[in-house]
């Protein structure tokens with residue numbers, strides 16, 4: 001069967017692209033390596049969430065064993081577990097992309113039409129004062145004492161039932177209410193109703209473009225399978241797409257494959273209060289720093305929290321000391337610094353498909369981290385923390401680059417039309433094409449790029 | 460072949476788990492409370508190469524006395540502060556997270572041992588999560 005379009009990977013990029021392509025009436029196939037979970041079949045516990053939904057059965061590491069990476073494998077991709085904070089890129093991020101890539105449409109004017117369309121297809125909510133939980137209130141108190149600017153966050157959600165006692169932290173393992181606007185809820189399920197063909201449990205290993213079409217080959221439940229589309233679009237995420245491109249032998253022609261990887265390294269610190277905070281209750285993440293000075297310095301602070309196992313993993317203590325800290329779970333407040341990092345990382349893949357990732361922190365990254373840590377310490381102290389836990393563990397949730405977009409084939413993998421350089425029928429749209437780290441939540445813009453490509457392909 | 464925890468590896472995990480999560484006041488010992496019956500379902504997505512190494516390490520641990528294990532886990536813990544990016548510290552860091560990850564997953568979670576009658580670690584912490592699904 002010849003499809004008009006085959007999209008490989010159903011996360012933020014692939015889900016939105018498939019939705020808009022399908023809407024145009026084209027014959028579209030969406031292929032996904034992971035399972036097809038629904039709101040009533042997501043794992044029910046934190047342990048099962050990590051083990052069943054994440055690639056690698058939990059966390060994947062940089063080769064120095066320092067930084068952990070999180071990405072998921074299921075219909076909806078990482079958007080199933082994301083916090084769904086939906087931010088547009090500012091002029092700084094778009095200008096830096098334009099400069100690095102030479103792509104002239106990275107402008108606020110051109111991007112805003114796509115943002116407008118995608119935002120009209122997602123239920124968006126900006127938090128209000130009554131929705132702050134204990135952690136949010138302490139964050140604001142600390143920021144105000146130091147004159148740091150902060151703001152309420154905008155999240156993709158329709159009806160979280162927080163007023164009826166729902167604790168949204170549970171949706172980090174998939175939303176049980178179909179309220180969080182994952183790619184599954186906002187795009188894939190809607191497109192499914194309109195006839196989009198979706199094949200889960202199918203991992204693509206090789207792509208084979210030719211003059212009139214593109215073939216793809218992989219495995220479905222252990223059996224070899226192949227598909228053919230007039231055009232194939234890879235949306236496997238930074239690691240997944242880089243892996244498919246490397247295994248398909250493009251690296252000799254496009255040496256930049258795997259390079260320019262960045263990931264907004266995130267460092268979480270905890271403060272311990274005398275009163276119960278219950279940072280895991282209600283809407284657990286409602287505010288963040290919005291300080292122009294922080295933006296200039298290259299970091300931002302987020303008022304985050306996590307479920308018990310993840311909080312336990314932040315602490316490198318053993319035995320009794322670890323339990324002493326964990327016993328204070330309900331008294332914890334938490335802030336993280338996310339660093340706008342340099343794109344010097346590299347995703348490598350051997351011929352068996354095993355990934356190795358190099359992600360050293362540069363001197364500039366470390367400086368940004370340290371400035372962020374200083375601000376966190378100020379906020380925690382000013383909000384009354386009697387003890388501060390400075391975790392050394394850090395991780396990347398925003399995996400970007402590896403198949404970056406640009407005008408020059410010697411420095412990039414896809415051209416400004418999302419086409420793999422030199423290939424008429426092979427495209428990429430996902431976070432792998434990010435030229436560098438924007439320092440802003442990447443999810444909305446990935447969806448927006450999906451919309452741009454769909455518009456272009458269905459013209 | 461599917462990943463599978465041998466009896467030996469489980470024994471090693473129980474021993475090492477008692478170092479990370481000992482009996483301490485209201486907190487039960489790992490070996491009392493942890494739901495090892497859940498282990499096989501938690502490891503099925505770990506790449507088989509990585510799992511074989513981890514499982515072998517745990518099987519070897521099962522033969523060591525507790526004081527030797529305490530020394531080894533101490534080395535893994537300290538690797539986190541080691542500035543070297545050499546192969547050994549990198550492996551020790553990964554082992555540190557891998558072991559902690561397994562232990563905490565069946566200790567600080569709902570996946571505790573159903574035969575354990577005392578307060579679970581989550582109950583000791585007062586952790587409760589409400590899910591409104593309708």
Ligand SMILES: Cc1cc2nc3c(=O)[nH]c(=O)nc-3n(C[C@H](O)[C@H](O)[C@H](O)COP(=O)(O)OP(=O)(O)OC[C@H]3O[C@@H](n4cnc5c(N)ncnc54)[C@H](O)[C@@H]3O)c2cc1C
Pocket residue numbers: 008009010011012013014031032033034070071072073074075076077078079081082083084085086087202203204205235236237238240241244397398399429430431432441442443444446
């Ligand atoms: C815990 C967490 C919280 C986050 N919070 C936010 C947030 O609040 N706001 C925000 O903007 N971003 C957030 N992010 C980041 C955001 O989720 C990602 O940046 C985004 O989803 C990446 O989109 P993508 O399309 O590039 O990849 P993904 O969404 O990861 O999708 C890639 C898909 O491709 C599939 N795939 C890979 N390889 C293959 C293959 N060979 N064959 C078939 N299928 C394949 C994968 O299984 C996956 O489903 C968060 C991420 C995490 C992990």
